[in-house]
Every structure is written in C-alpha cells, then in structure tokens.
Amino acid sequence: MKTPPTALIVVDVQCDFMTGGALAVPLPGQDLPAAETILPPINQLMAEGHYARIVLTQDFHPAGHCSFAANLGVPLYSVARTPAGRDQVAWPVHCVKGTPGAEFHPGLYTRFADLIIRKGVRTEFDSYSGFADDGGDLTGLAGYLKANGIEAVDVVGIATDYCVKATAIDAVKAGFRTRVLATACAGVAKDTIAAAFAEMAAAGVTIE
Numbered sequence: 719m720k721t722p723p724t725a726l727i728v729v730d731v732q733c734d735f736m737t738g739g740a741l742a743v744p745l746p747g748q749d750l751p752a753a754e755t756i757l758p759p760i761n762q763l764m765a766e767g768h769y770a771r772i773v774l775t776q777d778f779h780p781a782g783h784c785s786f787a788a789n790l791g792v793p794l795y796s797v798a799r800t801p802a803g804r805d806q807v808a809w810p811v812h813c814v815k816g817t818p819g820a821e822f823h824p825g826l827y828t829r830f831a832d833l834i835i836r837k838g839v840r841t842e843f844d845s846y847s848g849f850a851d852d853g854g855d856l857t858g859l860a861g862y863l864k865a866n867g868i869e870a871v872d873v874v875g876i877a878t879d880y881c882v883k884a885t886a887i888d889a890v891k892a893g894f895r896t897r898v899l900a901t902a903c904a905g906v907a908k909d910t911i912a913a914a915f916a917e918m919a920a921a922g923v924t925i926e
C-alpha cells in the first residue's frame with residue numbers, strides 16, 4: 719500500500735519536562751525511564767528524511783497561566799476549576815515564555831523542524847493539544863498540514879498521557895490517519911499512560 723503524505727508532530731520536547739526541569743517527566747517514583755531517553759529515537763525519525771513535514775509544538779505560557787497551582791491557589795496535581803470554568807490539573811509553574819525552561823531541550827535536532835507551534839499562550843485556557851486550546855482557539859496546525867497535502871501524522875514526544883494524547887486525538891478529529899510511536903514518547907505516570915493508550919486507541923489512533 720502506498721504511504722500517504724505524512725507529517726511528524728514532535729510534542730513539547732522542552733527543558734522543563736526533562737530531568738532538572740520544573741515538571742520533569744516522569745514524576746518521581748514511577749519506575750519509568752527519564753524523558754531524555756526519547757531524544758535519540760525522535761532525532762533519528764527527523765534525520766531519516768521520510769516525513770513530508772516536521773512540526774514541533776512548544777508549551778508556552780504567560781506567567782499568570784491558569785494551569786499553574788500557584789495561580790489556582792490549590793495543591794500541586796489536584797484538579798481545580800479555572801476562572802473560565804474548566805476542570806484543570808494544577809501543575810507546577812512550567813514553560814513560562816521567555817524562560818529557559820520553555821526552550822526546546824538542547825539535544826533535540828530542532829534544525830529539522832518546518833514549523834513550530836506555540837500553545838497554551840492564553841492566560842485563561844490550557845492547551846494540551848497542538849491543534850486547539852481548551853477555549854477552542856485553533857493554533858493553525860490542521861490548516862498548515864492540509865494546505866501542504868498531509869494525510870497522515872505520526873505523533874511523538876511529551877507527555878504521553880496529556881499533550882501527546884490530546885494532540886493525537888485531535889489529529890484524528892481533523893481527519894488525519896494518526897499513529898503514536900510509543901517508544902518515542904514519555905509520560906507522567908504509569909496509570910495515566912495506560913489509560914491514555916486505551917483512550918487514544920478507542921478514538922482511532924494506531925499505537926505502535
């Protein structure tokens with residue numbers, strides 16, 4: 719079978735999600751490999767040259783962002799209601815625009831990227847998905863991919879159980895044949911990773 723024009727979407731491979739960062743993945747005590755272990759497979763995928771387009775997403779929050787426990791006034795990792803009325807996991811302050819933690823990990827071959835999509839840029843809405851935020855604002859990613867004839871996407875990156883999951887499910891909704899390459903993904907916690915794979919599969923994502 720002929721392979722359709724395919725894009726690689728690399729989700730949030732940023733300093734704050736890696737060892738030493740504000741929200742290092744996985745969380746401590748999970749008996750999972752550190753997120754840096756996905757750098758070689760992701761770099762190899764980009765370097766091989768098989769993808770018609772390569773897109774990086776970048777979590778990029780204002781300091782007052784609604785996903786930060788400090789702004790919500792609740793304990794870390796609890797679920798709170800945002801001022802906009804969304805249920806929101808209360809994360810540590812992470813990926814604040816203009817800070818080193820928001821930068822791509824220096825080991826990521828960013829030179830292969832055709833497009834960088836910044837997400838979570840509105841104070842009042844989070845955006846796990848690379849396609850749209852929780853308030854419905856589109857990032858333009860679907861339009862970019864369709865304008866370039868892309869029919870399928872492979873999704874990799876961080877975190878399997880949050881932003882990779884949301885991006886992959888939105889890719890299916892946008893009409894793309896969607897795969898998640900599990901060995902090039904890192905997640906927050908074992909139970910939510912397992913649930914995320916089940917949820918993605920149920921939504922029509924192929925897990926490889």
Ligand SMILES: [Zn+2]
Nearest residue numbers: 777785813838
């Ligand atoms: Zn974030």
